[in-house]
Amino acid sequence: MILVKLGGSVITDKSQYHAVRLDVLRRLCEEMTGAEDIVVVHGAGSFGHIMAHEHALAGGHRDGSQIPAYAAVSRDVRELNLMVLDAMIEAGMSPVSLPPSAGITLKDGVLEDYDTGLLQSYLDMGMVPVIFGDVALDSVQGFAICSGDQAMERLAKELSPRRSIFVSDVDGIMDRDPAEQGAELIGAITPDDLDSMTFHARVKDVTGGIRRKVESMLAMCSPGMDCIIINGNVPGLLADAIAGKEVRGTRVKVD
Amino acid sequence: MILVKLGGSVITDKSQYHAVRLDVLRRLCEEMTGAEDIVVVHGAGSFGHIMAHEHALAGGHRDGSQIPAYAAVSRDVRELNLMVLDAMIEAGMSPVSLPPSAGITLKDGVLEDYDTGLLQSYLDMGMVPVIFGDVALDSVQGFAICSGDQAMERLAKELSPRRSIFVSDVDGIMDRDPAEQGAELIGAITPDDLDSMTFHARVKDVTGGIRRKVESMLAMCSPGMDCIIINGNVPGLLADAIAGKEVRGTRVKVD
Numbered sequence: 001m002i003l004v005k006l007g008g009s010v011i012t013d014k015s016q017y018h019a020v021r022l023d024v025l026r027r028l029c030e031e032m033t034g035a036e037d038i039v040v041v042h043g044a045g046s047f048g049h050i051m052a053h054e055h056a057l058a059g060g061h062r063d064g065s066q067i068p069a070y071a072a073v074s075r076d077v078r079e080l081n082l083m084v085l086d087a088m089i090e091a092g093m094s095p096v097s098l099p100p101s102a103g104i105t106l107k108d109g110v111l112e113d114y115d116t117g118l119l120q121s122y123l124d125m126g127m128v129p130v131i132f133g134d135v136a137l138d139s140v141q142g143f144a145i146c147s148g149d150q151a152m153e154r155l156a157k158e159l160s161p162r163r164s165i166f167v168s169d170v171d172g173i174m175d176r177d178p179a180e181q182g183a184e185l186i187g188a189i190t191p192d193d194l195d196s197m198t199f200h201a202r203v204k205d206v207t208g209g210i211r212r213k214v215e216s217m218l219a220m221c222s223p224g225m226d227c228i229i230i231n232g233n234v235p236g237l238l239a240d241a242i243a244g245k246e247v248r249g250t251r252v253k254v255d
Numbered sequence: 256m257i258l259v260k261l262g263g264s265v266i267t268d269k270s271q272y273h274a275v276r277l278d279v280l281r282r283l284c285e286e287m288t289g290a291e292d293i294v295v296v297h298g299a300g301s302f303g304h305i306m307a308h309e310h311a312l313a314g315g316h317r318d319g320s321q322i323p324a325y326a327a328v329s330r331d332v333r334e335l336n337l338m339v340l341d342a343m344i345e346a347g348m349s350p351v352s353l354p355p356s357a358g359i360t361l362k363d364g365v366l367e368d369y370d371t372g373l374l375q376s377y378l379d380m381g382m383v384p385v386i387f388g389d390v391a392l393d394s395v396q397g398f399a400i401c402s403g404d405q406a407m408e409r410l411a412k413e414l415s416p417r418r419s420i421f422v423s424d425v426d427g428i429m430d431r432d433p434a435e436q437g438a439e440l441i442g443a444i445t446p447d448d449l450d451s452m453t454f455h456a457r458v459k460d461v462t463g464g465i466r467r468k469v470e471s472m473l474a475m476c477s478p479g480m481d482c483i484i485i486n487g488n489v490p491g492l493l494a495d496a497i498a499g500k501e502v503r504g505t506r507v508k509v510d
Contacts, residue, residue: 067381071349075340078352082337085330094326097333102353102373118357121392126322137376 001037001123002242003161005152008043008133009169010232012080017050020083028167028232029084029091031239037123038242039155040088040095043148044133047080048073052135052145058109060141070143073135074101081132094127100134100146108140111150116158131155149216156220156227164220165241166213167232172250173214188251191218217252227252256292256378257497258416260407263298263388264424265487267335272305275338283422283487284339284346286494292378293497294410295343295350298403299388302335303328307390307400313364315396325390325398329356332389339385349382355389355401363395366405371413386410404471411475411482419475420496421468422487427505428469443506446473472507482507 006028013019032038044052052058055069081097088095098119104111119129133148156164174183186193194214213229221227230237230249240247261283268274287293299307307313310324336352343350359369374384388403411419429438441448449469468484476482485492485504495502 061380064381067349068344070380071340071344071351071382074351075337075344078333078337078340082330082333085326085333089323089326089330094322096326096329096356097354098357099352099354101351102357105373105376118360118392121360125316125325125397126319127326137373142380 001039001159001161002035003152003155003159003164004032004038004040004238004242005148005164005166006040006042006084007166007168007232008045008047008049008148010167011042011084012045012047014046014049016046018076018079019046020080022083022087024232025084026087026090027235028238029087029093031236032088032242033091033093035242039119039123039129039131039159039161040084041131041148041152041155042081042084042133044073044077044080047076048133048135048145051076057135057143058145060109060138061143070135074099077132077134081130084130084132088128088130095130096122096127097130097132098122100131100136100151104136104146106136106138106144106146109138109144111146111154114151114154114158116155119155120159149213153216153220156222156225160222161225163226163242163244164217164228165238166217166229167238168229169231169233171231171234171248172229185248186250188253189214189218190253190255194218214252218254221252221254223254256294256414256416257290258407258410258414258419259287259293259295259493259497260403260419260421261295261297261339262421262423262487263300263302263304263403265422266297266339267300267302269301269304271301273331273334274301275335277338277342279487280339281342281345282490283493284342284348286491287343287497288346288348290497294374294378294384294386294414294416295339296386296403296406296410297336297339297388299328299332299335302331303388303390303400306331312390312398313400315364315393316398328390329354332387336385336387339387343383343385350385351377351382352385352387353377355386355391355406359391359401361391361393361399361401364393364399366401366409369409369413371410374410375414404468408471408475411477411480415477416480418481418497418499419472419483420493421472421484422493423484424486424488426486426489426503427484440503441505443508444469444473445508445510449473469507473509476507476509478509
């Protein structure tokens with residue numbers, strides 16, 4: 001089984017509200033066509049983060065004014081999800097959407113139980129389950145954010161994929177802010193590297209930014225599992241990564 | 256708690272593929288605004304029935320050609336659902352969508368278990384859970400149709416609403432085909448009336464047509480529960496029915 005995360009930063013323009021990068025999204029879906037036994041997770045990007053941040057939804061339910069915001073965010077991420085479904089169907093895939101707000105409960109912001117029975121049934125039937133960054137209920141704080149990365153982490157544990165691919169808008173994890181001159185790609189990261197690294201948040205991201213992403217990738221890796229972050233703006237990389245070829249990117253490894 | 260079913264025949268044009276009746280949908284949402292403790296179920300109408308019928312999805316999984324159809328139908332009903340969410344948000348409601356294909360399993364075409372815990376949590380938080388006619392997994396036949404009426408029936412049993420309102424495109428149940436001259440509204444129906452009645456299917460409806468709807472309404476009624484079918488094309492009827500006023504329609508009663 002292969003897990004693919006289409007990052008919100010690559011399929012949307014995170015600096016603008018409701019801006020999908022349709023050409024990139026369509027190409028990435030075409031690159032996934034033909035892959036068997038695949039689960040797709042996509043970020044919420046500009047469809048979720050901006051409003052979720054404004055109304056502090058990640059911190060839980062504090063007042064009634066957040067309720068319309070919860071409704072709006074869950075609606076907005078469904079709009080993006082519909083575009084992803086469309087791009088997948090156009091590319092010849094058979095997706096089925098499983099929104100976290102309709103099936104997952106968190107505990108203090110952390111995904112605890114995740115019943116993957118339904119998802120597995122869809123996989124067995126030859127379909128492509130699609131999960132996405134969404135708001136979701138929380139047994140302690142009322143509600144929270146279920147990021148695409150959190151869903152990836154849990155799915156990696158539950159489904160033991162042979163390969164997990166994070167499709168981002170950078171070549172991988174860089175040794176400094178990618179906007180800085182001389183930034184270089186780190187080919188591989190282990191848990192020991194994490195503390196010596198610096199991370200930068202250039203845009204609003206209610207899910208914790210790059211550091212959280214690397215931590216999440218490390219948490220989901222297990223020995224022998226192929227876990228890689230690649231640049232979705234480079235045509236062909238995703239198809240190659242799915243096929244198991246060596247590609248430019250950052251491999252995350254645990255011993 | 257009040258259960259409202261927005262029939263596929265009133266919010267879409269069932270004779271045309273993908274035709275929403277946006278003006279009616281928006282007005283009906285405005286009529287629901289302000290109602291507390293409300294759950295909305297909507298039909299799939301022309302977004303679900305036509306393709307589900309063509310590929311015999313209701314009969315279960317027979318061959319691989321149905322898989323892209325399952326994906327397409329679940330995608331199409333989500334497009335309609337997004338329009339319903341938009342109309343509800345515009346009217347000032349805070350909806351959250353709970354798609355059957357992402358959370359319910361049927362057994363031989365019949366909805367068996369329905370965990371309403373998530374739905375109840377959303378209600379308690381002041382949101383409006385929205386369920387809709389959808390494809391769904393089936394433990395015996397692979398997949399099946401979970402009609403809006405099936406969802407209504409089960410929700411009525413699980414949630415014991417004080418009122419269940421079916422918003423249709425006719426005044427109620429007529430004593431003959433509504434297209435025939437002299438058709439008269441039946442003010443009330445009991446289980447004993449069912450066998451003496453004739454039913455007509457004027458348009459394709461994979462969920463079983465009017466007879467199934469009446470049976471479903473009878474099955475979900477319990478003594479003292481207000482269960483009524485009204486015409487959604489008549490402005491004000493839904494608002495009055497929600498407020499508990501006497502309205503033109505057919506009341507379904509059990510002793």
